[in-house]
Amino acid sequence: MPELPEVETVRLGLSKLLLGKKVTHIEHDWPKSFPGSDADARAHLIGAIIQAVNRRAKVLMIELSSEYSLVIHLKMTGQLVFRGEQSFGSGHPNKSLIGELPDKSTRVTFTFADGSKLFFNDQRKFGWVRLLPTVEVPAIDFFQKVGPEPLADDFTAKDFIARLRKRKSAIKAVLLDQTVVAGIGNIYADESLWAAKIHPLSKVPDISESKLKLLYHELRAVLRLSIAKGGSTDKNYVDAEGKRGSYLTFAKVFRREGQPCPRCGTTIIKLRVAGRGTHICPRCQRV
DNA sequence: CACTTGACCTGTCCGC
DNA sequence: TGCGGACAGGTCAAGT
Numbered sequence: 341m342p343e344l345p346e347v348e349t350v351r352l353g354l355s356k357l358l359l360g361k362k363v364t365h366i367e368h369d370w371p372k373s374f375p376g377s378d379a380d381a382r383a384h385l386i387g388a389i390i391q392a393v394n395r396r397a398k399v400l401m402i403e404l405s406s407e408y409s410l411v412i413h414l415k416m417t418g419q420l421v422f423r424g425e426q427s428f429g430s431g432h433p434n435k436s437l438i439g440e441l442p443d444k445s446t447r448v449t450f451t452f453a454d455g456s457k458l459f460f461n462d463q464r465k466f467g468w469v470r471l472l473p474t475v476e477v478p479a480i481d482f483f484q485k486v487g488p489e490p491l492a493d494d495f496t497a498k499d500f501i502a503r504l505r506k507r508k509s510a511i512k513a514v515l516l517d518q519t520v521v522a523g524i525g526n527i528y529a530d531e532s533l534w535a536a537k538i539h540p541l542s543k544v545p546d547i548s549e550s551k552l553k554l555l556y557h558e559l560r561a562v563l564r565l566s567i568a569k570g571g572s573t574d575k576n577y578v579d580a581e582g583k584r585g586s587y588l589t590f591a592k593v594f595r596r597e598g599q600p601c602p603r604c605g606t607t608i609i610k611l612r613v614a615g616r617g618t619h620i621c622p623r624c625q626r627v
Numbered sequence: 628c629a630c631t632t633g634a635c636c637t638g639t640c641c642g643c
Numbered sequence: 644t645g646c647g648g649a650c651a652g653g654t655c656a657a658g659t
Contacts, residue, residue: 341651341652341653342652342653343652343653346652372635372636398653398654413653413654414653415635415652415653415654416636416651416652416653416654417636417637417638417651417652445637462636463636463637463638464635464636464637464638464651465635465636465637466635466636466653466654467653481655482654506629507629507630508629508630509629509630509631513630513631516653517630518653518654525652525653526651526652526653527652528652572652574651574652575638575639575651575652576651576652577652594652614631615631615632615633616651616652616653617650617651617652629659630658630659631657631658631659632656632657632658632659633655633656633657633658634654634655634656634657635653635654635655635656637651638650638651639649639650639651640648640649640650640651641647641648641649641650642646642647642648642649643645643646643647
């Protein structure tokens with residue numbers, strides 16, 4: 341579920357809430373959600389102080405004073421929600437999507453010295469939290485293979501196009517491939533392809549240079565706008581305070597099948613591309 | 628190697 | 644109201 345803008349929103353929230361907190365306790369109920377030994381956790385996590393919260397692609401890295409890091413992937417339904425000492429009870433003061441914590445999808449709970457807590461919730465159990473020496477984090481498989489950050493200052497249209505041109509398959513499948521460019525998922529693939537008027541089934545070699553250049557700009561614009569809106573919440577995603585993101589209000593095609601295209605009025609349709617639900621305007625986007 | 632498909636899980640929604 | 648099947652925003656492993 342969470343793509344680059346959602347993970348970045350969580351990162352921003354956590355860096356405001358967690359810096360300087362000392363971990364005093366951890367609980368986990370599902371082994372795959374927190375693999376590794378409890379002895380390691382005791383040695384390198386308990387007593388450690390949170391020093392930074394970083395992001396690469398859709399992965400969060402919470403850096404600890406022990407020279408270990410918590411590396412976290414939310415996958416489809418993961419949430420990282422912070423609760424201060426007084427606010428474990430339901431709902432208020434924020435209009436939270438989720439109420440009392442922990443709940444039945446809580447997989448890992450971190451407790452800090454001041455009594456506050458960080459909950460890792462994950463309905464579908466695809467996500468994970470791993471404790472690794474900070475120096476070893478860049479060596480994990482995923483980081484070895486993942487492509488560049490699309491919003492990096494030095495990531496140019498030329499870089500983007502060169503990476504896409506190495507592939508021959510449908511443009512949407514290529515955008516979803518994290519080794520080409522990092523952080524794009526189903527929502528922003530559909531939104532950016534609509535904005536650039538490219539059909540998701542178009543093969544990369546069949547797409548003009550100028551359209552790919554336009555796609556580069558539209559993709560970055562869509563990602564930036566979503567970060568500004570706190571990401572997209574369809575079902576599960578919430579930020580570090582448990583609040584929903586509002587980007588889907590601004591989405592042009594995603595989850596809008598049956599509604600008129602904001603550009604030409606044609607009815608938006610849904611199809612399947614690369615095994616994912618895909619939303620297009622059949623008039624603006626042609627193969 | 629590039630590319631596609633199924634697996635990992637739980638929950639919800641839709642049609643009968 | 645109950646039940647089966649399709650589907651849900653992401654990656655992996657294993658297949659061609």
